[in-house]
Amino acid sequence: MEIFSLRALAAWFLPPAGPLVLAMVGLLLWHRPAGRWLAVAGVLLLYLFSIPPVGYALMAPLQTPYEPPDDPVLVKADAIVVLGAGYRSGAAEFSGETVNDLALVRLRYAAVLHRRTGLPVIASGGAAKGREPEARWMAEVLEEFGVSSILREDRSRDTRGNALHSARLLREAGLERPLLVTHAHHLPRAIRAFEQAGVEVIPAPTGAFIAPDNGMSPGVFRPRASALRMSWLAMHEYLGIQWYRWRSRDRPATPANAEQPSGGREQGISS
Structure with missing residues (x-):
């Protein structure tokens, strides 16, 4: 409700x-x-x-408070949590369903961080009743990007659920401080949700919307x-x-x- x-x-x-x-x-x-x-x-x-x-x-x-983590920050992490963003239905080229464009951006960056650190990746995304969890399609994309160590969190339905159920998986695996991969504009709410779930995260923003440096030409008002x-x-x-x-x-x-x-x-x- x-x-x-x-x-x-x-x-x-x-x-x-x-x-x-x-x-x-x-x-x-x-x-x-x-x-x-x-x-x-x-x-x-x-x-x-x-x-x-x-x-x-x-x-x-x-977006402004967050920057992609550098190597000294990455060594402090022990896992990577990447948040889902939704489905793309009608994807005939991918057996009918896959992740949407927002999720794809996040998954690509999670794979980059995995290659740099070797850390396991938690793909966090649930589903409506009778539908395949988003985590399934997320894991499929991560495998295509070369990620081999993947855990699926497939119960969440929103950002708060991502935090709660990912926190449980992290505790079960003995992990404490994950990199949190999501869009830069989504981080304020996502970080707060994970903190309330008792997890200290390292922000790993991606997909920031940055204005091109072309001044204030008349075209920008179209x-x-x-x-x-x-x-x-x-x-x-x-x-x-x-x-x-x-x-x-x-x-x-x-x-x-x-x-x-x-x-x-x-x-x-x-x-």
Whole structure:
């Protein structure tokens, strides 16, 4: 139910849905001054979320604190945990299903870290009922990248579940300080979830959204689908951070409270 609630919030309040709903409400109330203001605000917000400068500005606070670990930091780790990000269905070239593009970026970097360190990799990703766990497809990709030592965490449905169930696997294997591989913008929420699960992680960010150094030419103010997606990912994280903070006031993140795999995992947060 909580997963559904987060998804419902994301579906209705994040761009492009949120600004569009605002604009439509404004059109329905157009005969009132407040309605006209709402309509204009909705259109303006949709435009702003669709241009690169706004997308990069939203991403910056999430990503800036983290850098890929160097060798002196890597020697402190004893495992690698890579978080899933969702499926890509209809992949006929891969027997019908595989990981999505966000997950592929994370898995590639996890494989790079494995080759540099030789550490075992935990692929963390569950599934909806009746569906293959994401960890299965993650492990398949990791093997293609040359990773031989793979553990599967296949019960989680969201970032909090990733942390809780990965923590259990780490304890069972006698591992204490993993490299945490996920997108840079996802790290603030992911690190908090692992800390609440009692695991000290070493951030290993990948896939950062960095603005090209081409100045502020007129072209950067042209709406783009890629910028809208970037804004959606950033706003999804801000919403998720607040959501987890609210939940943690009422229920501590302990393995006993871990979600059971009865629904699908969140998309693009990521997890």
